[in-house]
Amino acid sequence: MKYILTISTLFVFALASCGHNANEQTKAKEMKIDSAVAAKKDFSKIQFASKLDYSCFMPLTAGVGDTAIIDGKVYGFCSKECKDEFMKNPAANIKAGEAHELSMKK
Numbered sequence: 001m002k003y004i005l006t007i008s009t010l011f012v013f014a015l016a017s018c019g020h021n022a023n024e025q026t027k028a029k030e031m032k033i034d035s036a037v038a039a040k041k042d043f044s045k046i047q048f049a050s051k052l053d054y055s056c057f058m059p060l061t062a063g064v065g066d067t068a069i070i071d072g073k074v075y076g077f078c079s080k081e082c083k084d085e086f087m088k089n090p091a092a093n094i095k096a097g098e099a100h101e102l103s104m105k106k
């Protein structure tokens with residue numbers, strides 16, 4: 001229950017921060033996320049672009065094994081293998097992931 005609360009809090013933060021997309025800010029944010037990931041593997045403070053792994057479409061609530069940053073957005077993956085698969089064609093995989101997510105909401 002506590003975990004679910006944390007995730008929805010993150011989601012609210014992600015929505016609230018949408019207005020601040022200056023390039024320099026985004027870069028600084030990316031660096032912060034990179035070092036946070038490298039240092040602690042602490043994903044709890046990261047705002048993910050999606051709640052899904054855009055490679056295998058598993059919900060990230062099941063656990064995050066790796067992340068990728070594309071255009072200032074953080075994508076989470078259940079494993080490094082999923083990230084590697086995603087990184088072969090990030091643009092196409094983001095499109096496919098978003099389409100998958102929309103189909104889930106119907």
Ligand SMILES: [Zn+2]
Pocket residue numbers: 053055056057058077078079082
């Ligand atoms: Zn996966």
